[in-house]
Amino acid sequence: xxxxxxxxxxxxxxxxxxxxxxxxxxxxxxxxxxxxxxxxxxxxxxxxxxxxxxxxxxxxxxxxxxxxxxxxxxxxxxxxxxxxxxxxxxxxxxxxxxxxxxxxxxxxxxxxxxxxxxxxxxxxxxxxxxxxxxxxxxxxxxxxxxxxxxxxxxxxxxxxxxxxxxxxxxxxxxxxxxxxxxxxxxxxxxxxxxxxxxxxxxxxxxxxxxxxxxxxxxxxxxxxxxxxxxxxxxxxxxxxxxxxxxxxxxxxxxxxxxxxxxxxxxxxxx
Amino acid sequence: xxxxxxxxxxxxxxxxxxxxxxxxxxxxxxxxxxxxxxxxxxxxxxxxxxxxxxxxxxxxxxxxxxxxxxxxxxxxxxxxxxxxxxxxxxxxxxxxxxxxxxxxxxxxxxxxxxxxxxxxxxxxxxxxxxxxxxxxxxxxxxxxxxxxxxxxxxxxxxxxxxxxxxxxxxxxxxxxxxxxxxxxxxxxxxxxxxxxxxxxxxxxxxxxxxxxxxxxxxxxxxxxxxxxxxxxxxxxxxxxxxxxxxxxxxxxxxxxxxxxxxxxxxxxxxxxxxxxxxxxxxxxxxxxxxxxxxxxxxx
Numbered sequence: 306x307x308x309x310x311x312x313x314x315x316x317x318x319x320x321x322x323x324x325x326x327x328x329x330x331x332x333x334x335x336x337x338x339x340x341x342x343x344x345x346x347x348x349x350x351x352x353x354x355x356x357x358x359x360x361x362x363x364x365x366x367x368x369x370x371x372x373x374x375x376x377x378x379x380x381x382x383x384x385x386x387x388x389x390x391x392x393x394x395x396x397x398x399x400x401x402x403x404x405x406x407x408x409x410x411x412x413x414x415x416x417x418x419x420x421x422x423x424x425x426x427x428x429x430x431x432x433x434x435x436x437x438x439x440x441x442x443x444x445x446x447x448x449x450x451x452x453x454x455x456x457x458x459x460x461x462x463x464x465x466x467x468x469x470x471x472x473x474x475x476x477x478x479x480x481x482x483x484x485x486x487x488x489x490x491x492x493x494x495x496x497x498x499x500x501x502x503x504x505x506x507x508x509x510x511x512x513x514x515x516x517x518x519x520x521x522x523x524x525x526x527x528x529x530x531x532x533x534x535x536x537x538x539x540x541x542x543x544x545x546x547x548x549x550x551x552x553x554x555x556x557x558x559x560x561x562x563x564x565x566x567x568x569x570x571x572x573x574x575x
Numbered sequence: 576x577x578x579x580x581x582x583x584x585x586x587x588x589x590x591x592x593x594x595x596x597x598x599x600x601x602x603x604x605x606x607x608x609x610x611x612x613x614x615x616x617x618x619x620x621x622x623x624x625x626x627x628x629x630x631x632x633x634x635x636x637x638x639x640x641x642x643x644x645x646x647x648x649x650x651x652x653x654x655x656x657x658x659x660x661x662x663x664x665x666x667x668x669x670x671x672x673x674x675x676x677x678x679x680x681x682x683x684x685x686x687x688x689x690x691x692x693x694x695x696x697x698x699x700x701x702x703x704x705x706x707x708x709x710x711x712x713x714x715x716x717x718x719x720x721x722x723x724x725x726x727x728x729x730x731x732x733x734x735x736x737x738x739x740x741x742x743x744x745x746x747x748x749x750x751x752x753x754x755x756x757x758x759x760x761x762x763x764x765x766x767x768x769x770x771x772x773x774x775x776x777x778x779x780x781x782x783x784x785x786x787x788x789x790x791x792x793x794x795x796x797x798x799x800x801x802x803x804x805x806x807x808x809x810x811x812x813x814x815x816x817x818x819x820x821x822x823x824x825x826x827x828x829x830x831x832x833x834x835x836x837x838x839x840x841x842x843x844x845x846x847x848x849x850x851x852x853x854x855x856x857x858x859x860x861x862x863x864x865x866x867x868x869x870x871x872x873x874x
Contacts (some may be wrong), residue, residue, distance in 0.1 A: 322603050323762045329596065329609035342592045344609040356604075377799075378855070409799040495592055 308335045308473070309391065312494040313349035316384025316399075319359040326354060327384075331494040340497045351385050358383050358400075362420040366404055369425050374433060377412060378405040381420070393474030401563055408432050411544055413522040413535055415450065418563045424450045428522040431535055431542035441547035442538065446513055447520040449570030451534060452555075453562035454527050456505045456571065461552045466504035466569070477503045490566040504561065506569040511554025513574045550575040576650045576759050577611075577620040579628040586639035595621070596759035607759045616651070624649040627656050627671075634658070634671035638678050645671075652738055657860045659851070665790060665808050668849030668860065677848040684789050684809050692824040693812055696872025698782040698838075699826070700813075703789045704847030706840075707770055707863035709870070711850060712803040713830040714745045715767045715861075716796035719854075724748035725834040730777035736769045745770075757857035764855060769862040774840035779869060784814045790848075792823065802829050826873040839869035 313330040330345040362381040370376050380403040387396045402417040406429065413432050415424060427448070447455065456463060465486070468477040472491025480487075482502040490501035520534035524544055533546045558570035576597070582590040595617065596609040611617035624647050631645040635658055642661040647654065658674045660667050663685055669677040680703075701709060714733050717725075724747060727733070733745040741752035754763035792808040805826050811818045828836065844864035852861045 320762050323605055324603060325605045325607060325760070325762060327607045327760050329607075329760070331594070331609070339588055340590045342594075344594045344596065346610060407799055412799055495594075497590065 309333075310335075310473070310491065310494060310498075311345060311347075311389040312386060313345075313347070313351060314384055314386040315351045315354050316382055317354035317356050317359055318380060318382030319356070319363040320380050321378075324356045324360065326356075333491075333494045333497075335497070342495050349387055351387060354384060358420065362402060362422075365420070365422060366402075366425065369422065369429055370406055371433075374406050374408050374429060376404065377407040378403065380404070388470070388474070390472075390474035393470070395470045395474065406432065408435065411435060411524055411535070413524060414526070415522065416454070416563055417450070418561050424448060424522070428535060431521055431537045435535060435542045435544060437543065439536075439543040439545050441545045442518040442536065444514065444517045444553070444574060445520055445534075445536065445545075445547065446515075446517050446554075446572060446574045447534065448522075449558045449560060449572050450562060451520050451523055451532075452571035452573040453560075453568040454523060454564050455532065455549070455573065456507070456568040457502075457565050458527060458529055458549060459552055459573070461507060461555065463502070463505045463507055465502050466506055466567075468504055471503065472498045488566075501566040504567040504569065505565075506557050507555045507571050509556055511574065513554045513556050513572055517574060547575070576648055577617070577624040578646065578648045578758070579624050580646045581628070581632075581644070583635065583638075583643040583645075585642070586636075594758070598756075598759045605762065609759075620649040620651075623654050627654050631656055631658060631671045631674075634674045635660075637675065640682075641678060643674075655860065657851075659849070666792065666849065667790070668851055673846075673848070680848065681790075686820055688820045688822040690812060690819045690821050692810075692821045693786070696874055697812075698785045698872060699870045700781065700785050700787045701865070701868045701870065702787055704845035704863060704865050705788045705791055706868035706870075707772055707844075707847045707865035708791045708794045708850060709803065709805055709833065709868075710772050710865065711767065711770055711852070711861065711863060712794045712796040712805065713828075713833045715751070715770060716798070716854075717801065717830055718743065718745045718748055718750050719765055719767070720796075720798045721748070721750060722798070722801060722830075725831060727834050728777065728837055730774050730840065731837065732771075732773040732775065734771045734773075735767045736771060738768055755857075755859055757859055761857050762855075764857065766854065766857075766859055767852065767861045770850075770864065771844060772865040772868075773844055774842075774866050774868075777840035777866075779839040779841035779867075782869075785812075786821070787811045787813055787818075796830075800829070801831070802827060803833060828873045833870070833873070836871040836873060837868065838871055840866045842866045 310333045359381040383400045463482040471488035473489045486502045489498040491498040518538035522535040525533040554574040556572040560570040577595040580592040598607040627647045644659040735751045737753035743749040755766040756763040788810045790809040793806040847863040850861045
């Protein structure tokens with residue numbers, strides 16, 4: 306096995322107060338035993354990024370955050386990338402946002418692949434008025450962006466969605482995500498590719514009870530054991546931790562989120 | 576900067592990465608690219624980086640029972656070279672000069688645990704310089720975050736020394752002097768470089784029953800709650816003359832509690848083999864030194 310992958314990218318990101326423009330190209334060569342990467346001194350005709358989009362996204366987030374909330378971390382990026390694996394070439398445009406907003410000792414974390422912040426508008430008022438930790442409710446529904454983060458760890462039937470290229474240029478076909486994934490995930494040319502399920506989604510089942518308390522934000526990264534969330538129950542809001550219970554109902558959405566090799570939004574009831 | 580990064584598994588090369596690039600800052604804008612405009616600088620940095628990687632390979636080639644990752648970074652400020660050695664899932668981070676000795680030290684420390692950690696808190700003796708990790712989290716990161724200084728024991732001195740020799744008194748709440756970044760793509764952050772914890776006239780009385788810590792696998796500082804967690808990789812439960820290796824465990828504590836729990840120290844600072852500090856996704860080597868220290872029980 307001798308494989309050669311090349312990647313050219315230009316991006317701009319707003320990180321805190323800084324605006325960072327990155328222009329780079331690299332190559333990954335993989336043989337049976339050794340994975341090698343190197344920078345490519347090789348220009349490629351990609352449009353130069355402009356910072357207007359990420360600056361506007363950052364300003365919009367900043368406008369949503371008032372005391373006692375503080376922005377602890379803010380990354381907003383967009384870029385264009387060209388890939389080549391063997392003779393297969395493809396391009397993609399990316400947008401990513403990672404933001405953590407704190408009201409000590411609570412921290413709400415959000416990841417998006419679009420510059421749309423409806424989830425922040427819903428969650429931040431709850432974070433502002435959140436009271437101390439409570440036991441989890443008997444049933445809880447989770448907002449679509451929280452559900453997308455949970456998808457890779459939930460034991461329900463999931464589908465891989467169709468997309469033109471994986472990390473080795475192969476087609477990504479729709480199929481049930483069970484057993485070993487057939488496609489390769491390569492988040493960077495510097496990282497050895499690994500098998501992963503892409504663009505996970507679930508089919509709707511059950512009935513989400515709209516009067517059940519709702520988890521509107523993650524308060525910690527998702528782990529296999531439990532999730533820690535900001536829960537809204539009527540007028541009250543509080544932090545709670547709960548184990549990953551069986552899923553009682555699911556209502557998928559069309560918004561894609563950058564968790565793992567991708568997951569679509571889904572409201573879940575646990 | 577120019578970087579070489581190699582991973583050797585049981586004597587065979589598994590991964591090799593080379594990269595180069597420059598970052599030009601203009602106000603709040605940083606323009607980063609993987610080419611170095613000044614050809615002479617690029618040639619010099621590549622030559623320095625390759626020479627150091629040759630030295631690193633020579634220093635580690637005998638470590639064929641280990642997983643060895645060597646990273647060399649050459650910048651205008653000099654060459655930094657780190658070696659991470661892992662055996663049976665336990666790691667030390669060192670330099671080419673100390674790699675063989677630190678690997679021997681790691682081998683000597685490794686033996687299977689014979690017991691779980693004690694369920695009740697016991698005094699902890701932080702050996703092998705490992706207190707540097709506890710204080711890196713409780714004092715160093717707190718200073719990076721400009722958290723208010725605490726009252727630490729009068730006998731404790733805590734300094735961070737930047738590569739250019741600037742010194743920050745961390746107990747006074749001075750932030751580390753150096754702005755550091757992992758790669759040319761990253762935003763430089765105020766980060767620790769070389770930590771020196773020292774004691775002057777500290778009390779020290781070895782408790783007959785205690786935990787003795789030799790190596791840790793990680794530590795975190797949670798800035799919102801100002802709490803510290805230390806994942807302990809290699810430790811013994813000592814009771815009188817009996818010593819038992821115990822399973823890995825984690826200790827937690829608010830930094831205010833840790834400042835009160837620090838009850839003794841003895842001897843000169845010892846170089847702790849290994850701190851790779853991760854913050855904002857940027858992993859940086861931080862040299863760390865501390866004497867043997869004694870804390871009250873931490874849960």
